[in-house]
Amino acid sequence: MQIFRIDQRFDRHDALLALIRDAFASMDGRIDPPSSAHALDIETLRQKVAEEIAFGASDGDRLVGCVFLKPESDCLYVGKLAVAPDAQGKGIGRMLLAEAEATARALELPALRLLTRVELVENHRAFGACGFVQTGTMCHPGFIRPTAIEMRKLL
Structure with a gap:
């Protein structure tokens, strides 16, 4: 497994888009509003x-x-963390979060922050196991109920 920087030289945007869509597909019909993916x-x-x-x-x-x-x-805000469905459970998400932590430290930022949907309790548990704690909720535009929870990890 190799972790690498995606920058202006990256030329596989079609594969990246497919990865994100595949990883977020399980949320379809479970979350409202639908994923920004x-x-x-x-x-x-x-x-x-x-x-x-x-x-x-x-x-x-x-x-x-x-x-x-x-x-x-x-x-440092963590977004669009995606792992291919058939590669989940192999520590890839943790490796990517470790890169996020290293980046935050390099930027002298004291914490990571992310949003995860209220309905995705398995994500709440997974991020909690990585040291994130819930710090708030948010409502997407047009909603009066919380649609996401904010989680932070102090470094």
């Missing part, structure tokens, strides 16, 4: 790569994981 296309993904810090995980030539990171004033 549905709004991604090759062009928006290229823009995301240009604007954020991204890492990929490969198993040989196969792309099996990714994460996008965005520096904020007091933390």
